[in-house]
Amino acid sequence: MKRLVLLVLMGLLLVGFGVSAQDEESPFTPEEIEASPYLQSVLARQETMFDTSEYAKEGPYRIALAAQGTSNSWSALFDEHARWYAEELGPDVVGELLYADAQASADVQVPQVEDLLAQDPDVLILVPMGSAALSAPVERAMAQGVPVVLCASTVDTDNFVTEVGTNLYASGAYLAQYLVDQLGGEGSVVVMEGIPGVTTSDVMAAGARAVFAANPGITVLDTQPGNWSTAEAKSLMETWLAQYGDEIDGVWSGGAQMSQGIVSAYLDAGAAIPPIGGGEFGNGFLRLALENDISYAAWQYPNAMVTLCMDTAVKILQGESVPRFIDFQDFIPNTQNFTDAEGVEYFNPEWSDDVFGPILFPAERLEALGFLVQS
Amino acid sequence: MYLQLKSLPMTQPDIILDMRHISKAYAGVPALRDVSFSCVRGQVHALVGENGAGKSTLMKILAGAVQADSGEIVFKGRSFSHLTPRLSLDMGISIIYQELALSPYLTVAENIFLGREPNRAGVIQTGQMRKQAAELLERLHVHIDVDEPVSELTVAKQQMVEIAKALSRQADLIVMDEPSAILVGEELEQLFRTIHSLVAQGVTIVYISHRLDEVFQIAEQVTVLKDGALVSSQARAGLTQPELVQMMVGRPLEEVYPPSPGKHGEPVLVVEGVSNKRLKDVSLTLHAGETLGVAGMVGSGRTELARAIFGADAVSSGRILLNGKPLTKASPAQAIESGVALVPEDRKAQGLFTALPIRQNVTLPILKRLSRYGVLKGGQEEQVVEAARDKLSISMASADQEAQYLSGGNQQKVVLAKWLETQPSVIIMDEPTRGIDIGAKFEIYQLMRQLNAQGVAILMISSELPEVLGMSDRIVVMRDGQIAGELTREAATEEAIIERATSGGSAS
Amino acid sequence: MVLSSVPSKTYTVRRFIVRYGVYVSLGLLLLVALLLTPNLYSQQTLTVLLKQSAQLGLIAIGQTLVLLVAGLDLSVGAVIFMTSVIIARVSNGVDSALPTAIGLSLLLSAVVGAANGLLITKRKIPPFVATLAIFILVQGAVQAYTRGVPGGFVPQGLSVVNQSTGFFSIPVVLWIGLTGLFLFVLRRTTYGRRLYAAGSNPAAAHLTGLAVDRLKVSAYVLCSLLACLAGVVLTGYVGYVDRFIASGLDLDAIAAAVVGGTLFTGGRGSVLGTFAGVLLIQVLGTMALLLGLTIQAQFIIKGLVILAAVALYSLARVD
Structure with missing residues (x-):
């Protein structure tokens, strides 16, 4: 009986190794950095201009915004930025802002995009909630003659006007390079991915893998997903701490509040916090990092990028050619990658933990939303 | 051992089925020991025996659901060591189980041809199917609308649909497993007429039943099994009912119904003009120490009367008094508190907690007595279960044994034990011996008499007329939710009961 | 007297599997881990x-x-999320407001549990549908309240749940203590007996004078209260309001109960089996992590274990 159980377990282990071996053959292995389709696509699109003369028309414009919607503070601030910027542009430019709330779900968003298109907008700004699910609606919009600006995420089809975002592969690599530099090229790290299978998560992790592979002095102890959840990130970090203890010289994190869980696990264990490649740009993490004197590098994904998306939409309707990929780091100030040295400047003691900067609109609007610390 | 009275004809051109030397054991426990069973084409062959005698195992082997360990089956001249369900059906063997296997929301015609619908290129020929269904029902001399959903039919008519289904499969041999258990009066007569017409058409019927009077009414051949062995297989002619009982149980018939103590006390239960959706102005009185039989057809309101008295169903007018005090609301809890107990007709669905240990079944209504501040006092439960086991001679491995692993008779005893613990003054028993072998039946009858002697009043609802006649001090007959008549023990006969249950017999 | 009432050997083996299968499996797994x-x-x-x-x-x-009452609660994830939002919003980081915040959470959780129970008993809505609807409703209500912005702070004081003395911490003591308490309640109290009866056969329980509906509602209220307690612990653990705070835990909890021998049909199961089921799932997860298996392999193993448990129990059931 015992032997049987052992055999079954061994079998399962083999399955496990099989899966892990297959993982290493994924399209993002170091040998294939150059062949990374994402990287290729982003680099190529940055160089390609889209001729938008066919969309040129007189204002005011009817702009459709299919946003992530009610789900978290990042999205709430994204929406506020959109509302504020529509007012800033004025009624002569933005005649109407058609808004749809996807509640962070692709299933909800797909029919919403159909409904928006039925209202015949001049342009569609889309925060896609799933790269596969939203491909068809995007193609339909383009076929209908509505130009599509992808904002903060991407779709599987290439049939859109332009995408506003940042080079996530480069961000992932930047965070990994920070760790390599901190450790002087020698040491062991653990890698906490976001959600495997989600494009943004996979691309960042691939960037990190490429850097670690190029530095033979770095040992990756383990790679596991934290599913972009603080709770799961903390559980995982606790187990890693129990398993590897102070063997861990650095932690790479794929973002979205996981780093708070990682720090929390270290604080509970009373262990010294190693450098973290993948701190947050949220005010909560910045405060935690200052209080505990943490060494980290962070990347940004500002909700203020919606203003850039709206600018781009207006440009398209004015018949101006636009590049097919627009990196917000080049246009919005204070959205570059940074390390703890600059972190002090990004932290705002008046903001609550949920604020993700930079905030372009006036503080009163932040206060009205309940984002200021009540004294 | 019993004498083997097997009388197989030497030359058998008309033997349709011959099961030879069948043995079968489950996990080492023999269920059938060297049983041979043969049927003559176009005859009704009754298969009788107590529960656990091996009847169902033998029929399961015939249906191909179970495989025999040894033996041979010869059907229509072809010999098999075992059958499969598919093969059995294809060769013309159909079994109609007690739990009918119909799809309630499909029509009669759809049910009859389920899975074998007349079709052209996969499209069902509805007209063709309805026509064929109507013809089949015509052969059975029953009038059923083929477009009616089966759920709208009475149980008796559903049974006819099952038979029609068997005929549509060109069945030569139809096994009916306790077909009468769900029928009463006229419905039973209809079944017999149908069986006669089937036999006239050359179909062979194996008729499994507990009710010996039915066996004597329709069977030409009788086979008796006991404890997995063949006791006798002979022509019904020349056999008497007491002989048959003796073969089945090893106990003479007159001992089955013990005599009534005959002394009755004050009225304990008075039902005055009770009406609700299913009952119309029902009044009756039950005295201490008395057994009042309630007869009537299924659906005549007998079970509804029991539920109304017990507070399981609401009453719209009239009142129910227990020991002079009226029950104020429709609540089983209040009825139990006032000294009423209900042994429901469907034991597994309503009486027993099959997944729970015997202990938890028995002590459920008296937990309050066995506890302090909601916490059970140690040891007391065991005493209660021990006492009940001794009193009712429940055959069980331990108090922790789950109730589902008991035989039907022992399960019924567990349900009774549960109620006896509440020391009721009135026990309502709805079909108290349904699905129980004769041995356990006898024990339950004796227990009822003991309770009567202790002054407990029993309201017994039963579809088995011999039981009603044998056990009741008085009999009320129900029809259409009303009391259709009352008979004294002396005046009661099967005919008198049936007359009141079916036609417009005068209310006494 | 009657042959069939004497338990056979296979019956004994089957009963052993149903009763002790999870403990034996856990023991074997711990040996393999060695x-x-x-x-x-x-x-x-x-x-x-x-x-x-x-x-x-x-x-x-x-x-x-x-x-045990033949139900299922899919709304626990929403109750946990609700609890963490209430704690952060109501206390706003102030330790002294913690009892009020937890009290309010417990109260609202009880309301959610009662709503589940009443929908299922009075409106006769299947548990799957009713608790899923309540899950969506509560999740929606919380989001309407926060407008997607969690807001507020989790008080520092709640981080006591993270402190361990030896193997023990407040959550572990709570878990063991409550398992012991419910073990006692289910085995040795009239309430426990009645709960089993109501789950095993509601019709028979009604005809034995039990308030079946009230018993069922009480189970849902208790389930919600326990989820709220888990929510308090998780909020202290995470230290932030996290929309995915209960992700995976809600379904894992059902899996743990099933692996521990509790049946979907009601009336059968025990909190001790569930305790072992929880350990089994966690030990497997930790072992997979220690072996450095990929997440895909971990899911496959977890799925296989649940399947194996269900297969084992259904094989062992006598019909």
């Missing part, structure tokens, strides 16, 4: 393992209770 992943037995790993088991375990006790 060979494959001896570092499972380090003080720190065990401490972490127990702490994480406690979070799952608190939810699983509640699921066991509703499974």
Whole structure:
């Protein structure tokens, strides 16, 4: 009986190794950095201009915004930025802002995009909630003659006007390079991915893998997903701490509040916090990092990028050619990658933990939303 | 051992089925020991025996659901060591189980041809199917609308649909497993007429039943099994009912119904003009120490009367008094508190907690007595279960044994034990011996008499007329939710009961 | 006297599997761990393992209770999220406001549980549908209240749930204590007996004078209260309001109860089996991590274990 159980377990282990071996053959292995389709696509699109003369028309414009919607503070601030910027542009430019709330779900968003298109907008700004699910609606919009600006995420089809975002592969690599530099090229790290299978998560992790592979002095102890959840990130970090203890010289994190869980696990264990490649740009993490004197590098994904998306939409309707990929780091100030040295400047003691900067609109609007610390 | 009275004809051109030397054991426990069973084409062959005698195992082997360990089956001249369900059906063997296997929301015609619908290129020929269904029902001399959903039919008519289904499969041999258990009066007569017409058409019927009077009414051949062995297989002619009982149980018939103590006390239960959706102005009185039989057809309101008295169903007018005090609301809890107990007709669905240990079944209504501040006092439960086991001679491995692993008779005893613990003054028993072998039946009858002697009043609802006649001090007959008549023990006969249950017999 | 009432050998084996299968499996797994992943037995790993088991375990006790009355509660995830939002909003980081915040959470959780129970008993809505609807409703109500912005702070004081003394921390003590309490309640009290009866056969329980509907509602209320307690522990654990705070835990809790021998059909199961089921799932997860298996392999193993448990129990059931 015992032997049987052992055999079954061994079998399962083999399955496990099989899966892990297959993982290493994924399209993002170091040998294939150059062949990374994402990287290729982003680099190529940055160089390609889209001729938008066919969309040129007189204002005011009817702009459709299919946003992530009610789900978290990042999205709430994204929406506020959109509302504020529509007012800033004025009624002569933005005649109407058609808004749809996807509640962070692709299933909800797909029919919403159909409904928006039925209202015949001049342009569609889309925060896609799933790269596969939203491909068809995007193609339909383009076929209908509505130009599509992808904002903060991407779709599987290439049939859109332009995408506003940042080079996530480069961000992932930047965070990994920070760790390599901190450790002087020698040491062991653990890698906490976001959600495997989600494009943004996979691309960042691939960037990190490429850097670690190029530095033979770095040992990756383990790679596991934290599913972009603080709770799961903390559980995982606790187990890693129990398993590897102070063997861990650095932690790479794929973002979205996981780093708070990682720090929390270290604080509970009373262990010294190693450098973290993948701190947050949220005010909560910045405060935690200052209080505990943490060494980290962070990347940004500002909700203020919606203003850039709206600018781009207006440009398209004015018949101006636009590049097919627009990196917000080049246009919005204070959205570059940074390390703890600059972190002090990004932290705002008046903001609550949920604020993700930079905030372009006036503080009163932040206060009205309940984002200021009540004294 | 019993004498083997097997009388197989030497030359058998008309033997349709011959099961030879069948043995079968489950996990080492023999269920059938060297049983041979043969049927003559176009005859009704009754298969009788107590529960656990091996009847169902033998029929399961015939249906191909179970495989025999040894033996041979010869059907229509072809010999098999075992059958499969598919093969059995294809060769013309159909079994109609007690739990009918119909799809309630499909029509009669759809049910009859389920899975074998007349079709052209996969499209069902509805007209063709309805026509064929109507013809089949015509052969059975029953009038059923083929477009009616089966759920709208009475149980008796559903049974006819099952038979029609068997005929549509060109069945030569139809096994009916306790077909009468769900029928009463006229419905039973209809079944017999149908069986006669089937036999006239050359179909062979194996008729499994507990009710010996039915066996004597329709069977030409009788086979008796006991404890997995063949006791006798002979022509019904020349056999008497007491002989048959003796073969089945090893106990003479007159001992089955013990005599009534005959002394009755004050009225304990008075039902005055009770009406609700299913009952119309029902009044009756039950005295201490008395057994009042309630007869009537299924659906005549007998079970509804029991539920109304017990507070399981609401009453719209009239009142129910227990020991002079009226029950104020429709609540089983209040009825139990006032000294009423209900042994429901469907034991597994309503009486027993099959997944729970015997202990938890028995002590459920008296937990309050066995506890302090909601916490059970140690040891007391065991005493209660021990006492009940001794009193009712429940055959069980331990108090922790789950109730589902008991035989039907022992399960019924567990349900009774549960109620006896509440020391009721009135026990309502709805079909108290349904699905129980004769041995356990006898024990339950004796227990009822003991309770009567202790002054407990029993309201017994039963579809088995011999039981009603044998056990009741008085009999009320129900029809259409009303009391259709009352008979004294002396005046009661099967005919008198049936007359009141079916036609417009005068209310006494 | 009657042959069939004497339990056969297979019956005994089957009953053994149903009763003790999960404990034997857990024991075997712990032995295998001795060979494959001896570092499972380090003080720190065990401490972490127990702490994480406690979070799952608190939810699983509640699921066991509703499974016993042939139910299911899909709304626990929403109750946990609601609890964390209330704690952060109401206390706003102030320790002294913590009792008020927890009290309010418990109150609202009880309301959610009662709503589940009443929909199922009075409106006769199947548990799957009713609790899923309540899940969506509560999640929606919380989001309407926060407008997607969690807001507020989790008080520092709540981080006591993270402190361990040896193997023990507040969540672990709560988990073990509540398992013991419900073990006693289900086995030795009239309430427990009645709950089993109501779950095993509601019709018979009604005809034995039990208030079946009230018993069922009570199970849902208890399940919600336990989920709320898990929510308090998780909020202290995470230190932030996290929309995915209960992700995976809600369904894992049902899995733990099922692996522990609790049946979907009601009336059968125990919190001790669930306790072992929780440990089994957590030990497997930790072992997989210690072996460095990929997440895909971990899912496959978890799925296989649940399937194996269900297959074992259904094989062992006598019909």
